């Protein structure tokens with residue numbers, strides 16, 4: 055791929071200082087980000103706490119504007135918060151006074167063009183929300199309240215909420231961090247299947263290297279101070295990937311390799327490696 059406009063996400067030498075004072079001191083939260091994501095690509099970002107992963111997410115969804123450099127998404131310069139993305143975070147953050155299905159419907163009540171059609175199309179939207187909940191194994195829980203669901207179930211509902219408006223891009227900031235290992239692996243498979251079916255782009259921030267290798271097409275390692283992308287690793291494991299793959303040597307070799315990069319990076323910043 056050569057033409058820049060064939061990338062879905064295109065960061066061109068992006069730097070961000072959180073305020074004028076930090077900018078004057080040349081104190082950047084992230085710097086020199088050059089990163090391109092193909093249409094439908096699943097990337098994962100790993101790196102130490104405070105290195106700038108969430109900052110990158112804020113840039114990718116237009117919640118923050120770069121101090122320097124340029125960001126194109128879907129071939130358009132980012133000028134403000136994007137409607138084409140959905141987000142889910144470590145804490146599920148469902149509204150306790152709304153049922154599961156009403157939580158999932160929330161973005162449709164807020165984001166245009168759905169917002170102005172919401173009353174008219176409520177039945178259709180609700181059917182979509184129920185179908186999605188069914189798909190992630192929450193059939194039968196649609197009318198329960200969040201506090202009646204387990205942590206893993208709440209996180210599934212959050213993912214449905216992030217996907218209900220059929221975004222082109224899904225941003226996940228440590229969505230499975232608080233879950234037990236079995237539930238986490240179950241959700242990996244749900245995410246894998248939804249993405250294979252709907253082909254949205256995913257940017258996943260995680261501390262779990264196995265998770266990044268199982269799910270992503272490409273894993274990026276970030277360093278702290280300065281917050282830069284220092285390693286890019288293509289994951290060429292064939293798809294569809296089954297959990298069994300996580301026990302193979304091929305898989306664990308990649309996890310070890312990434313672990314090595316993180317260990318080395320903690321001692322010194324390294325140039326980007328392909």
Ligand SMILES: Nc1ncnc2c1ncn2[C@@H]1O[C@H](COP(=O)(O)OP(=O)(O)OP(=O)(O)O)[C@@H](O)[C@H]1O
Pocket residue numbers: 072083102103104105106107108109110281
């Ligand atoms: N609103 C803010 N104002 C000023 N500095 C900020 C702000 N938000 C984050 N920072 C700083 O930017 C840097 C990157 O923070 P960020 O939240 O992106 O890290 P992270 O990689 O997501 O960390 P974690 O893994 O702990 O979530 C940190 O040094 C942090 O202190």
Ligand SMILES: [Mg+2]
Pocket residue numbers: 107108109227
């Ligand atoms: Mg963060």
